[in-house]
Amino acid sequence: MILVGDDMLRRVLFIDLSKEESWVEERDRLFETWLGGTGVATQLLLEECPSGADPLSPQAPIVLAIGPLNSLFPAITKTVAQFKSPLTGELGESYAGGRLAMAMRFAGHEAIVIKGRAQRPCYISIADESVRIRDASSIWGISAVRAGVILRDVEAGVGRRSIIRIGPAGERQVRYASVTVDTYRHFGRLGLGAVFGSKNLKALVVSGTEDVVLPEPRRYREVYNRLYRQVVRTDAMEKYHDIGTPININVLNQQQALPTRNFQSTTFDQADSISGETLADHYLFRRVSCAHCPIGCIHIAMLKTAFTPHHEFEVQKVGYDFELIYSLGTNLGISTPEGLLQLIETCERLGLDAISAGVALAWATEAQEKGLISEKDTLGIALRWDDVPGYVKALENLAATASDFYADLARGVEHAQGRYGGADFAMALGKNEVAGYHTGPASILGQTVGVRHSHLDNAGYSIDQKAAKKRMDPADMVAQIIREDDSRGVYNSLVGCLFARGVYSDSNIIDALAAVGISKTSEELASLGRSIFQEKYRFKVREGFDLSGVRFPARFFETVTPLGKLDRSALEEMLAIYRKARGWS
Numbered sequence: 001m002i003l004v005g006d007d008m009l010r011r012v013l014f015i016d017l018s019k020e021e022s023w024v025e026e027r028d029r030l031f032e033t034w035l036g037g038t039g040v041a042t043q044l045l046l047e048e049c050p051s052g053a054d055p056l057s058p059q060a061p062i063v064l065a066i067g068p069l070n071s072l073f074p075a076i077t078k079t080v081a082q083f084k085s086p087l088t089g090e091l092g093e094s095y096a097g098g099r100l101a102m103a104m105r106f107a108g109h110e111a112i113v114i115k116g117r118a119q120r121p122c123y124i125s126i127a128d129e130s131v132r133i134r135d136a137s138s139i140w141g142i143s144a145v146r147a148g149v150i151l152r153d154v155e156a157g158v159g160r161r162s163i164i165r166i167g168p169a170g171e172r173q174v175r176y177a178s179v180t181v182d183t184y185r186h187f188g189r190l191g192l193g194a195v196f197g198s199k200n201l202k203a204l205v206v207s208g209t210e211d212v213v214l215p216e217p218r219r220y221r222e223v224y225n226r227l228y229r230q231v232v233r234t235d236a237m238e239k240y241h242d243i244g245t246p247i248n249i250n251v252l253n254q255q256q257a258l259p260t261r262n263f264q265s266t267t268f269d270q271a272d273s274i275s276g277e278t279l280a281d282h283y284l285f286r287r288v289s290c291a292h293c294p295i296g297c298i299h300i301a302m303l304k305t306a307f308t309p310h311h312e313f314e315v316q317k318v319g320y321d322f323e324l325i326y327s328l329g330t331n332l333g334i335s336t337p338e339g340l341l342q343l344i345e346t347c348e349r350l351g352l353d354a355i356s357a358g359v360a361l362a363w364a365t366e367a368q369e370k371g372l373i374s375e376k377d378t379l380g381i382a383l384r385w386d387d388v389p390g391y392v393k394a395l396e397n398l399a400a401t402a403s404d405f406y407a408d409l410a411r412g413v414e415h416a417q418g419r420y421g422g423a424d425f426a427m428a429l430g431k432n433e434v435a436g437y438h439t440g441p442a443s444i445l446g447q448t449v450g451v452r453h454s455h456l457d458n459a460g461y462s463i464d465q466k467a468a469k470k471r472m473d474p475a476d477m478v479a480q481i482i483r484e485d486d487s488r489g490v491y492n493s494l495v496g497c498l499f500a501r502g503v504y505s506d507s508n509i510i511d512a513l514a515a516v517g518i519s520k521t522s523e524e525l526a527s528l529g530r531s532i533f534q535e536k537y538r539f540k541v542r543e544g545f546d547l548s549g550v551r552f553p554a555r556f557f558e559t560v561t562p563l564g565k566l567d568r569s570a571l572e573e574m575l576a577i578y579r580k581a582r583g584w585s
């Protein structure tokens with residue numbers, strides 16, 4: 001039985017793969033101070049990761065954490081993973097939905113820390129308080145998709161269960177390998193899959209059978225019902241459920257903000273053929289939801305492929321969203337839905353982060369066009385825009401690190417440009433491959449200064465979109481980036497889905513926390529958000545990140561945006577304003 005409120009036990013489960021040991025620590029104070037989720041995970045990472053540790057060494061930990069409202073309120077569905085990123089060498093942070101948060105909640109663990117390295121391939125099976133480290137030799141080397149199917153059979157049991165696992169890319173320690181969570185969800189960004197691989201850890205299975213006891217059930221029900229009504233009545237249902245995030249393809253294309261062929265253009269003449277509308281009309285099979293979410297934004301397409309040349313067909317179900325259509329679609333000049341879905345399915349099978357993989361292939365295509373790399377480097381593949389079979393083969397080579405060139409590309413475009421040239425069009429900020437928005441300066445600055453160099457840190461793209469409607473001066477843009485960065489520290493400590501963040505206003509968060517026995521004021525939450533941001537920067541700086549050394553690829557200033565062509569010096573000026581506003585100048 002898990003108690004919530006004053007009597008709550010705030011448990012952290014530690015697992016040491018080298019020693020094959022596990023233990024539980026009760027860390028009430030840690031959770032009282034940092035709430036949960038990203039706030040708690042940051043402290044555990046600071047505690048457990050030795051300064052300067054190799055991200056792929058046994059010393060570097062994996063931290064998974066949920067928050068006090070997970071599985072208790074609608075759309076509070078995510079789990080945060082923190083680690084030292086093998087891609088950037090500093091803070092690694094990634095969020096995933098699915099069932100993991102629910103399984104952790106009902107197993108009674110609000111955080112899990114995994115350290116060490118197993119001697120041979122293994123997976124971890126957690127069932128409530130029991131922890132077993134099991135042999136995974138028979139599933140090492142197989143795809144992330146297939147590994148999930150096998151573990152579902154092998155680990156048949158009771159309770160709310162989640163299965164997370166890596167594919168071949170993680171085993172080969174590709175620096176942007178992902179971890180697949182249940183079905184169609186991922187810890188995608190910054191290389192958690194490589195960290196799993198470095199620990200000989202193929203998978204983690206969590207199942208929980210505990211009950212949750214609430215301090216004031218009546219009050220909880222009242223707040224829950226109110227928030228549920230708000231979630232299902234917001235535009236989130238329409239925006240994210242109907243066509244989903246892919247609706248942005250046509251919107252950004254019309255705004256001249258859709259990165260195309262490695263950001264050489266911001267409009268794509270074939271955009272409509274791979275748009276959200278086209279996929280919904282002709283390929284959408286069903287929508288699914290993370291556990292405890294009434295929105296259901298996960299769009300699954302049906303891809304029918306010829307199994308043999310004549311009449312045997314295979315049907316694959318492929319999850320798609322905006323970022324994937326950008327990175328593996330428009331940014332590679334892909335013109336057909338079948339081609340796009342095939343590339344998404346390839347990344348899913350191999351366990352690759354689709355954004356980084358697509359940006360890496362786009363850079364390689366242009367580098368080959370410009371003669372910086374040869375067909376000998378790519379093992380005979382002539383990389384060409386819209387060439388799906390060539391890209392599928394290149395992704396397989398990448399995941400297998402099949403040559404020196406693919407091994408370099410597997411370390412990210414920042415590393416690859418250092419070896420082969422092409423810095424001007426190597427589209428990374430803070431060493432992380434960029435998201436699909438060329439909307440203006442706030443998007444670039446936001447990804448540069450964000451704690452994980454992600455568009456989701458502070459949504460700079462939406463600040464640009466507002467500026468396209470009504471002029472905004474650089475100081476205002478910077479102020480909005482800072483506000484978003486800090487407030488997301490609180491929301492990500494709950495670990496809610498960002499699509500529902502409009503519902504979780506300060507007052508609703510305070511009410512929801514009170515309903516589970518946690519008392520916070522608006523001022524306390526604001527101060528917590530700022531502190532969490534600073535603590536993350538403490539880790540980043542400790543591991544060598546320096547804002548004064550960031551690189552803005554020239555391509556950002558060559559391609560038109562909705563705000564016109566951007567000026568490098570204006571962006572550098574915004575960075576100076578940002579540093580001053582943070583008190584870092």
Ligand code: SF4
Nearest residue numbers: 289290293295297497
């Ligand atoms: S809106 Fe989508 S991603 Fe967010 S919790 Fe619901 S189903 Fe999951």
